[in-house]
Amino acid sequence: MGRSPCCDKVGLKKGPWTPEEDQKLLAYIEEHGHGSWRALPAKAGLQRCGKSCRLRWTNYLRPDIKRGKFSMQEEQTIIQLHALLGNRWSSIATHLPKRTDNEIKNYWNTHLKKRLDKMGIDPVTHKPKNDALLSTEGPSKIAANISHMAQWESARLEAEARLARESKLRSSSHSSSSSLHHTLIGTSASSSSSLSLDHAWKNGGSTITITVNATRVSDLESPTSTLSENNVPPINNITSTVIEFVGSSERRTVKEEGDQEWNKLGYHESSTHLGEYKDGMENSMPFTSSLHELTMTMATTWGSSTSSAHEHAHVAEEGCFTNLLLNTNSGGHLSLSPEDGGESNYCHNNAGSSDAGSGNNGDLYQENKNYWNNILNLMNYSSPSDSPMF
């Protein structure tokens, strides 16, 4: 059985989008929602295939997209999620709500992959390239645990996707009153893999949105098509429940309204990670703290209470390994052997250089260090037999 092309390619325009085309697409979606992408171009008066329109919308025109430089927090999230999920960009993108999978993919390929490569870490496996340098403990153990985590994560994602589908069916009566809003939710939470917040989007998508005060129209400017501020459809004030990130893109506190709505949707703090997610926000943690909270919960559940002093020392060592992994200015030398002065040396150097260079970012650095140490702790102490999944 052959597969027909998504649209009749003859006479359709390809290549960079013009401002006029963007205007048409935006205006149409703002008024009608995207509906069927296949039928959209004709209705919107565009000489494009539906697929091209969908990509233009999801990767650029969507109003809830943050553009520009990736923050350190975002980089950390990408690296850590890539270690767990591999090239599942859409899944990774669900944890960076304002970034598109395409943007994350590009950033990985052009920046992060090279950086890891320079540091002697295989960007595919996230293992040090030269295993001979490593002892049987430490980083190789981390790699093994990352591999296990990836398997576990895959199983979890599949289960989540299944649950999401079922929940979606059950909650179909909550369907959207706004076609544009429906569109936004659909594109924002389209992936089958997500944390609990994404579940909430899926299940109560018609009443929940996220607005970001820091979003600037100028961030939406395209190298090929520049839009005026008036062209950007408003996304605020559409919904009855709003989780609003207030502040800069680097650090956000959350102003949460409508707890009852969350509860109505069946998301209770005791049964999901939503509570932890919110807690993280209310404590002014970086956005990626949601993942942090999740992993800490898992650590609490999985981790046995048998930690010895030796194990604690081991954790410190591996936390430093992670710091090294994330140090963008380290010069790219991965040193793990005792001959190089041991882990304490490069830990101190790493922390010292970071502190020296960061100034007021010292707290942030410490926060980041703790964040990664905690994740490494989880990976270390979570054996398959400890997992509630098995």
Place this chain on the structure above:
DNA sequence: AAGCTCACCAACCGCCAGATA
């Protein structure tokens, strides 16, 4: 100033899975 190389990223392509007739 011209030519070359490299990095970046928007956009395209092909494949896949789920939905639907």
Place this chain on the structure above:
DNA sequence: TTATCTGGCGGTTGGTGAGCT
């Protein structure tokens, strides 16, 4: 049950601009 449609995903390409010689 099968064929087809549709949306989504990940890999890849090609245009553009910056930097270097």
